[in-house]
Amino acid sequence: MFKKILIANRGEIACRVIKTARQMGIQTVAIYSDADRNALHVQMADEAVHIGPAPANQSYIVIDKVMDAIRKTGAEAVHPGYGFLSENAKFAEALEAEGVAFIGPPKRAIEAMGDKITSKKIAQEAEVNTVPGYMGLIEDAEEAVKISQEIGYPVMIKASAGGGGKGMRIAWNDDEAREGFQSSKNEAASSFGDDRIFIEKFVTQPRHIEIQVLCDQHGNGVYLNERECSIQRRNQKVIEEAPSPFLDKETRKAMGEQSLALAHAVGYSSAGTVEFIVDGDRNFYFLEMNTRLQVEHPVTELITGQDLVEHMIRVAAGEKLSISQKDVKINGWAMESRLYAEDPYRNFLPSIGRLTRYRPPEEFAAKDHVVRNDTGVYEGGEISMYYDPMIAKLCTWGPDRATSIEHMRNALDGFELEGIGHNLPFLSAVMDHPKFTSGDMTTAFIAEEYPDGFDGVTLDTAVLKRIAAASAAMYRVAEIRRTRISGTMDNHERMVGADWVVSLQGENFPVTVDADREGSTIRFDDGSDMRVTSDWTPGDQLARVEVDGKPLVLKVGKITNGFRIRSRGADLKVHVRTPRVHELSLLMPERLPPDTSKMLLCPMPGLVVKIDVEEGQEVQEGQALCTIEAMKMENILRAEKQGIVSKVNAGPGDSLAVDEVIMEFE
Structure with missing residues (x-):
């Protein structure tokens, strides 16, 4: 077995590989760019080598620099993670020439399957269904x-x-x-x-389902069932699960056997994934084979009990697979939510900045419940514009799909993240969406269910009532803290009133708070009541509350006369006022936002690639105005209506911040 391996990657996947290598007693080497000098994977590895400036094309994907790091450290093998050089045949060739093991497939398999055109032809020859x-x-x-x-x-x-x-x-x-x-x-x-x-x-109404394969260098291979990856935006997976709620045993077996046939046709070894589009009649069509470890591999690990990274390392060391197809089972259900540095309220555009707060839910594993968080960041760290915007992969496991989803809901609600735009609210919204919970979704889910973008979640009255009850009880505790001056607790409590009006999401709930030492009973004006218990104290940014015995997790921020509450994808301003103050608040005029209708604002931090119009030019609705590049993606900004360009404030090569004015219109 190898004594030292180098991870030719960064972020969460580098950290993931380091964890398994450490368990196997293998020393690890990290590589890092200027932007990643203080990154988590650098801190976790036994050694770290600087390889260049922040842009990936000057550091992480420069083969010569990675090879220099291998020579300096004496690494015997390289795990490429995913992205970067993971499917680069020239890199595999360079490693082979150096006598260093590649923890991945052979060069010929990378060339055959990594090229989508060639892979389609090979798939057809192997009698795999193709699009x-x-x-x-x-x-x-x-x-x-x-x-x-x-x-x-x-x-x-x-x-x-x-x-x-x-x-x-x-x-x-x-x-x-x-x-x-x-x-x-x-x-x-x-x-x-x-x-x-x-x-x-492009197959309409498709489901994206992929098969995980694992092969050794001795002709042995297994498929580790499937993953459903249909929740996507801009062709990027957002939520994955294993198994698929759509497949039956016969289709699973057919897809698995075709996947192995394709792998054997190219002499594949290591972990790989064969991706399919599956239509409503369970007809499946080959899309591509990813000759690397997939981002979503944790859900497969959770339902099979297999460590894919360990298998990859052992296969690269020449060992035979320790499992056969009969050993591969489906145990329970796993979910993965990809947490991205992107703003769902701005059509999921990238966001960068410092993580002023980063507190993931605690990881643990029990017989009936697992929470796993694969991450490569930490509180106080920076999210850079140079790399993929992924922050973490939050995974949950339960004995069945409904339980796994419920665990994911609670884990998302308990995930504290501040300082940048992120997609936590959207992930929570999906977990509660009836189309998703029923398993009746396609790759068009986001486009169909959020055609105008994501603008938050509107909670129903029953949920609002639970949040109102919790907020009233919490506000009473905060008021006691605020008004404490002297005397006993009993004397102090008499200074805080019992009657309040809780206002949130346009609804008002007059309540009476009847408190005791164990909690509070919140009585509503319709005659109903709710029992609230919690150990929350003022200043805590996460409240774990029980309302009528059922858990409710709230992210809590302070605002005047209330809280900013975030739960289940909703972002609420919750005001708790005395009846008289509430009455007066209804007379206050609404504050209107500034008018930016005659400006094109930069929707995310990025680089101007090109400006498509000039001053004085008339533009039509939908016309391309400029292209902004951020996190390796080009974004074309278009005119929302007809107009005349009066001023252009930016040009190609300019770096812009969020909401910076690119151009103005008459």
Whole structure:
């Protein structure tokens, strides 16, 4: 077995590999850029080597620099994680020439499966179902339009060497095909150093289901069941689960056997994933094979009890697989929520900055409940604009799907994160969405259910009432603390009134708080009451409350006469006022936001790639105004209505902050 391995990656996946290596008694080497000097993976590793400036194309994906780090440290093997050099055949070749083991598949398998065009042809030869498309290279945008017309819209334009949603566009007409081809080509060149593009039919109403395979160097292989990855936005997975709520045993077996046939056809060894689109009749079509460890591998580990990273290391060391297909079971249900540094209220655009508060729920494992959080950040750390915006992968396991979802709801509610925009509210909203909880979803879920973007959650009256009860009890405790001056507790308590009006989400709940030493009974004016108990104290930013014996987790912030409460995806201003103050508050005029309708504001921190218009030009609704690049993704900003450009305040190469004015209109 290896004594020392280098992890050619960063962030949560580097930390994940380090954990398993440590359990196996293997020393680890981290590499880091200028931006990651104080990163968590650097702190966790036994050694760390600096490899260059912040941009990945000057550090993490420069093969010569990684090879220098290997030579300096004497690492015997390299785990590439995912992204970066994980599917780079030249890197695998360089390692082989150096006599260093690659903890991944052979070079020939990377070349065959890493190239989506070649992999489609091999899949067809292996009698794996494939999606109709054009496998040849496409020279320019006009050829892309012609091919798209022949296939029939809608089509998917994809980078041949791509992955992780980079270099992918859906086109529904000629203009979108032309524009999508160029954007995909640019993103592919920037992210992978390979701008080849191919086009395939976009299957409507699809489910994205993938099969995890594991093969050794001795011809043995198993499939470790499937993962459902249909909750996506911009072709990037957001929530994954294992198993799929859609597959039956027969389809699972067929998909697994086809996946292994494909792996054996290219002499595959190590962990890999074969991705499929599955339609409503459970017909499945090969999409691609990812010749690496997947982001969502934890859910497979949770239902099978297998450590995929350990298997990868042992396979790379030449060991035979320690399991056969009959050993692979499905135990319970696992969920994974990807926590991203992106603002769901701004159409999920990237967010950067310092994590002023980062308190994930506690990890633990019991017979009926597991919480796991794979992360690469810490409180006080920076989220950089140079890399993928993932902060953490929060996973839960339960004996069945409903229980796993409920554990995820509670874990998300208890996840404290401040300082940047993040998608925690959206993840919570999905966990409560009836389409998701029923298992009746497709890859179009986000587009269909949130066509105008995510603007928060509207809670029903029953949930609001529970939050109102908890807020009233908490506010009474805060008022006692605030007004404490002298005397006994009993004398002090008489200074705080019992009658309040709790206002939230446009509803008002007049209540009476009847407190005792064990908790409070909140009586509503409709004659109902709720019993609230909690150990919350003023200043705590997380409140674990029981309302009528059922748990309620609230993120709590202080505002005048109340709290900012966040729970179940909702962000609420909760005011708790005396009846008289509430009456007066109804007379206060509403504060209106400033008018920015004649400005184009930068929706996220980023770099201006190009400006498509000039001062004095008339623009039409939907017309491209400029392109902003952030976290390796190009974002085209369009005109919301017809107008004339009066002033352009930014140009190509400019770095902009959120809400900085790019241009103004008459």
